[in-house]
Amino acid sequence: MFVSDCLGVNQQGHLTIGGRDTLELAETYGTPLYVMDENEIRRACRSYIGSINKYYDGKGAVAFASKAFCCRAMCRLAAEEGLCLDVVSIGELHTALSAGFPAERLYFHGNNKTVEELTAALEQGVGRIVVDNPTELELLNQLALAKGTKAAVSFRIKPGIDAHTHAYIRTGQIDSKFGLALETGEAMATITAAAKMEGIAVKGIHCHIGSQIFDVEPFEDAARVMLGFMAQVKQATGLELEELDLGGGFGIKYLPEHDPVEYERYMQQVSTVVKETCAKLGIATPFVTIEPGRSIVGSAGITLYKVGAVKEIPGVRTYVSVDGGMADNPRYILYQSEYDFVAAARAAQPKDRTVTVAGKCCESGDLLGENVALQEVHPGDVLAVLATGAYNYSMSSNYNRIPKPPVVFVKDGEARVVVKRETLDDLIRNDLL
Ligand code: LLP
Secondary structure, three states: OOOOOOEEEOOOOOOOOOOOOOHHHHHHOOOEEEEEEEHHHHHHHHHHHHHHHHHOOOOOOEEEEHHHHHHHHHHHHHHHHHOOOEEEEHHHHHHHHHHOOHHHEEEEEEOOHHHHHHHHHHHHOEEEEEEEOOOHHHHHHHHEEEHHHHOEEEEEOOOOOOEEEEEEEEEEOOOOOOEEOOOOOHHHHHHHHHHHOEEEEEEEOOOOOOEOOOOHHHHHHHHHHHOOOOEEEEEHOOOOOOOEEEEOOEOOOOOOOOOOOHHHHHHHHHHHHHHHHHHHHHOOOOOOOOOOHHHHHHHHHEEEEEEEEEEEEOOOOEEEOOOOHHHOOOOOHOOOOOOEEEEHHHHOOOOOOOEEOOOOOOOOOOOOEEEEEEEOOOOOOOOEEEEEOOHHHHHHHOHHOOOOEEEEEEEEEEEEEEOOOOOOHHHHHHOOO
């Protein structure tokens, strides 16, 4: 009935998450409110870990891309479930370490890591630094030498696959700020140089072809391209790269008509391609890492809002205004991302009207959805936006000086606040005058 399994309807006809009544949650914790079903997140973690172990014979890892949802509770959960973690800034690194996440299970990504970030990664013993470009490689080598250590690195490669939601095209010349190009010889030259550096231990290569991808084919193609490059490196330099990180990007169901690939099927098909390609190329099967973000947390989360004015413009449209918007969910204004909306008190009733859901920021583009189907709503009602667990809290801002909402985890009927609501004083904390 709903886009995610953790949602339901109780006897009062109210929307539930993890067995909890959303109207009660909104009443207890206020709105806007992010609610995440912890069991749903853990289920996703276990399913990924189970299938990577199964299809790569225990020689694989799952790194949660923390940019999708980064807070200490989530880092702790990922650690408990045996995941690794992808961090991309000193802030994500700090969050993970402060939650007790083991440094050796961290992958540090990013196209322009600062000296401060590289230094922290070395000092803290981050497992892998994913080097993006020759400038960073030089800098990292110097920093490692100065500390008398060796940085274990992987290299971000552009495999030349531009993946979109339903189709993909191969691009001859890749236009991306991330990574090293294959066709210009940049990737080969950088890895060859790295192999001679005293401060660098070359471990493997990495790619990430995009996000919210519904097909397996682009992932298979990326694996073939990456393994082909590994074989070329072996041939040209004698260096056998041991690790292949295939990134994240697996799509989730935002709308009832979305049909994401079963992650198990992805793992089975891509692992078959990996093993067959290695055999064909005469290279050993590498240790494989994947980095799902959205597909671990997206479906587990919803956002609850309170409806304010309902503005009917005859012959034009009806605006339903809510007490949040682009500050807590910038994905519509940024990407025109579509969501499923539910009037929480009438969750089982048919959606018999079309409305535009507007945020409260001083900006016409601050919408959460245009021409979306919804049940009857009135001022004061609770409105739920579904599948907001990824890239909502993590991309929220204080635009218009709006305090960020809290995050509540529900598990087996119990609710607990894992990130508290920002206060008005939080907003002026750093103002010196
Ligand atoms: N690994 C790397 C190196 C990445 O850059 C990303 C996402 C991931 C893994 C995880 O991708 P996922 O499995 O979540 O698709 N803000 C956008 C998404 C940006 C994704 C950036 N990189 C959104 O809200 O749709």
